[in-house]
Amino acid sequence: EVQLVESGGGLVQPGGSLRLSCAASGFTFSDHYMDWVRQAPGKGLEWVGRARYKAANYTTEYAASVKGRFTISRDDSQNSLYLQMNSLNTEDTAVYYCVRTAAGTPYDPLGVWGQGTLVTVSS
Amino acid sequence: DVQMTQSPSVMSASVGDRVTITCRASQGISNYLAWFQQKPGEVPKRLISAASSLQSGVPSRFSGSGSGTEFTLTISSLQPEDFATYYCLQHNIYPLTFGQGTKVEIK
Numbered sequence: 431e432v433q434l435v436e437s438g439g440g441l442v443q444p445g446g447s448l449r450l451s452c453a454a455s456g457f458t459f460s461d462h463y464m465d466w467v468r469q470a471p472g473k474g475l476e477w478v479g480r481a482r483y484k485a486a487n488y489t490t491e492y493a494a495s496v497k498g499r500f501t502i503s504r505d506d507s508q509n510s511l512y513l514q515m516n517s518l519n520t521e522d523t524a525v526y527y528c529v530r531t532a533a534g535t536p537y538d539p540l541g542v543w544g545q546g547t548l549v550t551v552s553s
Numbered sequence: 554d555v556q557m558t559q560s561p562s563v564m565s566a567s568v569g570d571r572v573t574i575t576c577r578a579s580q581g582i583s584n585y586l587a588w589f590q591q592k593p594g595e596v597p598k599r600l601i602s603a604a605s606s607l608q609s610g611v612p613s614r615f616s617g618s619g620s621g622t623e624f625t626l627t628i629s630s631l632q633p634e635d636f637a638t639y640y641c642l643q644h645n646i647y648p649l650t651f652g653q654g655t656k657v658e659i660k
Contacts, residue, residue, distance in 0.1 A: 474651060475642075537602050538602060539585075540599060
């Protein structure tokens with residue numbers, strides 16, 4: 431069974447940092463791009479960023495709202511994706527989803543989602 | 554960034570109704586457009602990719618069309634389990650961008 435399980439969410443003060451993890455199983459992790467998508471309470475979906483695979487030199491892309499503060503990384507040996515979040519502010523409060531995107535075709539975006547982990551930024 | 558504008562934001566409909574949701578892109582995105590369904594308390598689920606390709610297991614009452622800047626999601630006969638929020642996503646140009654969502658409510 432294809433599965434993505436996020437962890438690491440919680441309460442953090444403004445200006446603080448948090449690292450989210452996503453454990454993948456049931457598929458060949460190294461063959462896929464991986465994304466983070468977030469959803470603030472009662473709001474819509476916002477794409478956060480992407481980590482490409484080895485063949486694309488593990489390059490990354492980010493939304494403007496997080497660029498320079500968030501860093502996406504992956505460890506294919508551990509089938510894991512990470513989101514390092516620094517300089518957090520209240521607008522970063524959201525459920526963060528780990529999401530799989532196929533790399534071999536341009537038409538398979540965000541096909542498999544984890545259950546999400548809640549990050550709350552508050553003093 | 555490519556702005557994705559969905560309309561309407563909210564709609565009230567009855568079981569059996571034909572429902573159409575529109576998504577407009579601020580610039581051409583070819584057919585790099587996907588539709589997602591999210592029910593309260595649940596994870597988003599992709600219904601359609603490549604603007605019109607139905608995902609495996611998704612009922613045939615769902616269909617998508619469009620290319621360039623204008624896209625539609627149609628539910629031919631609304632069922633009770635279809636009451637949800639629907640989002641479009643463009644994945645042609647970084648950053649990827651979602652529409653603001655269309656909530657389909659029970660009339």
